Amino acid sequence: MMMRSMDNVVMGLAGWPWLEIGLRGAGILLTWLAVWLVNRSVRPRLRRRLSERRGIAEREIQPLSTLLMYALITAGILITLALANLTPLLYSALTAAGVAGIIIGFGVQDLASNFISGLFILLDRPFVVGDVIKVGEFTGTVTKIALRTTTIQTFDGPAVFIPNSMAATSPVTNFSTAELRRVGLTVSVFQDCDIQRALSLVAELAEHEARVAKEPAPSLYVEGVRDGMVTLQWYGYVRPADMLTVPSDLRRRIVEEFRRQGIRLGVPVQLNLTPKYFEAGATRISQKAEMHDGTTEGPHV
Structure with a gap:
């Protein structure tokens, strides 16, 4: 009985697609090796390149770097599910992620808009820290560009925190780009x-x-x-x-x-005519007209 059971197990294992299993396992290992390499080497290099060539502070790039790490891990999980032939579970995960994304999107729509606009501002650089710009009714010097807001130090003193979605969609006048x-x-x-x-x-x-x-x-x-x-x-x-x-x-x-x-500077002279002036003038004119016509009654004798 023992030998027959062992033979059944061996025959069952022999019928398995070992080559396919090996390839899928190797694919999963390579996937997570790539995720680890990108997370360990490529992501820091990208952060340094953005900091050096674009002049973006590393503390401002950190949220973007973290988002890239989460995206890599999510991609690794999805590829693993596909290679493990767990297609139904993959579809379920994608459906759940889509529904959750829609729900979260409605809740953080403004936050996501400011975040994405901040990425475009940091990469396109329509203005940099130190530029004098005008956004809407606010004019001042850019002191900080974050992923959600841009800080402007106005000439009157107060600092204004402008949402990046406003800075990305409104006309921005940059007074520092022109030399003159x-x-x-x-x-x-x-x-x-x-x-x-x-x-x-x-x-x-x-x-x-x-x-x-x-x-x-x-x-x-x-x-x-x-x-x-x-x-x-x-x-x-x-x-x-x-x-x-x-x-x-x-x-x-x-x-x-x-x-x-001896040249005299001119100063405009303005005469402000108020309603009281017109009323008083009209009363005097009316009284003079009545006296001239003899219609004004005198005291009774």
């Missing part, structure tokens, strides 16, 4: 002044400003004549860092030089 920025200066003088002399003084003062670029050449012209004044308009190109200081310094020098030359 155009700045403008408006000067108003009275009409009885020497207009040509005023133009020459503005052009001379701007020409002696070393921070104003020679090319493109600055422009100066008469912008308009109104309210007894002539408006002069000057445009020049400066570095982004000098956008505020150059116009301020030019205004100060123009005021000082015009004062020495």
Whole structure:
């Protein structure tokens, strides 16, 4: 009986597809060996390359690296199930993962959108840390680019945390990409002044400003004549860092030089007519008209 049982076991084992089993086992081993190699060597190299070539801080790449590790493990599990001929279990796992993904997707839709947008911003680099940008109504210097938010230090002081989905879908103005920025200066003088002399003084003062670029050449012209004044308009190109200081310094020098030359700077004079003014005026006009027509009653005798 013992020998017959052993013979049955041997015959049963001999009927197994050992070659196929060996190949599937080898495939599973190679799969997890590849997962281990990618996780140990390729993933750190990718992290260093992104940090060195793209200038992305490694702490910002860490969530992406972790996500890549989970993706590798998931791929290894799916390949293992397929090689082990566990197709029904594989289909069940894929179905469950799909349903769970839909449910989770609805719950973290905004989070996922910000995360994916952060990846595009880090890889495409429409702006980097240190750039002065404008997103929507916020303008300031980029101090941090994370996977979910971008931090902008506004010129007023507060820091604004902008969701990356907003930064990826809204128009973004980057003031730091261009080497030169155009700045403008408006000067108003009275009409009885020497207009040509005023133009020459503005052009001379701007020409002696070393921070104003020679090319493109600055422009100066008469912008308009109104309210007894002539408006002069000057445009020049400066570095982004000098956008505020150059116009301020030019205004100060123009005021000082015009004062020495006896050229009067014009200031618009506005008359604000309030409703009370109109009501009082209408009452006085009505009273004068009644007195003129003799319709106003006097005291009874």
